[in-house]
Amino acid sequence: MKSSLVNREQAARYLGVSSQTLSLWACNGRYGLRYVKIGRRAMYRVSDLEDFLDRRTITHCGELKDE
Incomplete structure (x- = not known):
């Protein structure tokens, strides 16, 4: 099943950041957010x-889930 698409403003609200932050992350490749x-x-x-x-979920003692 295909996932639905949201625009940058909607994605920013979903993540609790500003759309400008998502623009910066996209420009510099920070966090690898596709x-x-x-x-x-x-x-x-x-x-x-x-x-x-x-991927950004902390499990304990400040360690990321995938580490």
């Missing part, structure tokens, strides 16, 4: 946002 370019628009798959949050 997005889809459609013309001039940056769109985000909801599944990629959920994966991003899973």
Whole structure:
């Protein structure tokens, strides 16, 4: 099943950051958050946002889940 796409403003609200922060992350590749370019628009798959949050989830003592 394909994941739905949301625009940068919606993705920012979902993550609790500003759309400008997402723009900066996209520009410098910080955190490796994937997005889809459609013309001039940056769109985000909801599944990629959920994966991003899973990767950033702390399990204990400040260790990331995947480490």
